[in-house]
Amino acid sequence: MPFLVVKHLLKKFDGIVAVNDLSFEVKKNEIAAIIGPNGAGKTTTFNLISGVLKADGGQIIFKNEPIFGLKPHAIAARGMVRTFQNVNLFDNMTVLDNVKVGSHKKGHTEIFGAAFRTKTFKQEEAAISETSMAVLQLVGLEKRAPEMAGNLPFGQQRLLEIARALAGDPEILLLDEPAAGLNAHETAELATLILKLQQQGITIVIIEHDMELVMEISENIIVIDQGNKIAEGGPLAIQTNKKVIGAYLGEEC
């Protein structure tokens, strides 16, 4: 049974149809990719699924429950977290604190506990620090924990954004162009990380322009062009699909 189901999703921005009758399914623990030329509607699709934007129509079903119309934090609480195409760190905070914000939904202490440093508060903070460091270790940023997030080189900022999303223990992770701006070495490390996350049981949907990366890690690829799904299938089928080649060639002209 599919983990995430998107049915007849529709989004219009005054006049233009950014996402048009888009349907696809993601299986539990698979790595799915969404590809397509610039402006195809990929990021908009993520915005709709994660609740950042409200769709004009359609259905989104996650773990057999409709999540259409829910607020982003409610969707996150159900186990879905995303990253952003433009790195969107809290650069006014340390690397470690960025990750800690990602684990916010797992915590319970409120204003009172924090102000009076209750025992439960201290225990929870200690646990948060520990799990956050573990997440940083997973992406290889543990040595950078006390630095300001804005001071990291770009490649590490991308990793931190993934770490921050992971801190919330997501069951499904939506990555919007995680390899953009990375060099070949960093991209290879990213591929390893994504495969590792899959092994840990996380389902992954990735938007990516780096075709080598997409073909290497994805099991199912959804191709969108001008808001419409034009193809779907495994890496081999997509590479030889005429419509897909046409859409990408069309972009180049």
Next chain:
Amino acid sequence: MKSQAIRYTILLAVIIILPFFFKNELSYYLAILSIAGIYAIAVIGLNLLMGYAGQISLGHAAFFAAGAYTSAILTTQFSISPLLSLVPAIMVSGVLAFLIGIPTLKLKEHYLAMATLGIGLIIHAILRANPFDITGGPGGIPNIPPLNFLGLVTDSDITQYYFIWALTFIIFILSNNLVNSRFGRALLAIHKSEVVTNVLGVNTYRCKLKIFVLSAVYAGFAGYLYAHSSPLFYVNPDDVCHFVFSIKLVTMVVVGGMHTMWGALLGAVSLAVLPELLRVLGSFSPSLNTADLEMALYGIILILVMIFTQ
């Protein structure tokens, strides 16, 4: 952590020994320093809202006034002890903020600024208009009783000074604790990007509402202390609810740098003594209107800070 304890100790020492520096006109300086402590409480609260969560209130005087007037009315007209009027006073401030926050915090940041600006003007007008004949109109409410906490009466200048600054000190530490927590981190995150914070699983609306109400409660508590403080024991609409007072509180937060509680404390104290410095200046030149000069200075400070922190 250790350096934090040292800093707290230094702060406490400064609070304790400060009165000994004023040999002449001690009660005059103690009154000013007490007011500075009261402002500091309101500014610490406003700093939580503005400096940490990045939400702007341009009418914080309304919450100060709500606390001050609620207690003034209850103690003078209903003969309730100030000990018992504390809870209603801060509750009125908190509920007022809650009612303003529910609709406006759903919208973009500047809606809160606009709504608080409006509520500040409205409350000021209501206090002056005296609709139920309980606010005393433009003349305000005189003869408010001093605080009396379990035998500790704040009628002398020195007990009042230590009482207020003890409270300021405690609130300062609690607030510092608060920002270094799960909740405080969420506030800073909201400041940077509400959408991203929301997507990560933080109910940003609720966080904003909580901190807005809390900052109003701080202001209400400060107003409550103000109403019962010597030598005036007096509130009027222009002193506690004027738009200029709201701007003054904002300026105090901005001067403090909006990043740390220590800055907020410094900002509050330095601007609380500013009018006194200006008064000294004014005594040399009788034609100088120091109130106008004070306003102009706030404006200049705000502009300079905006330019240099870009």
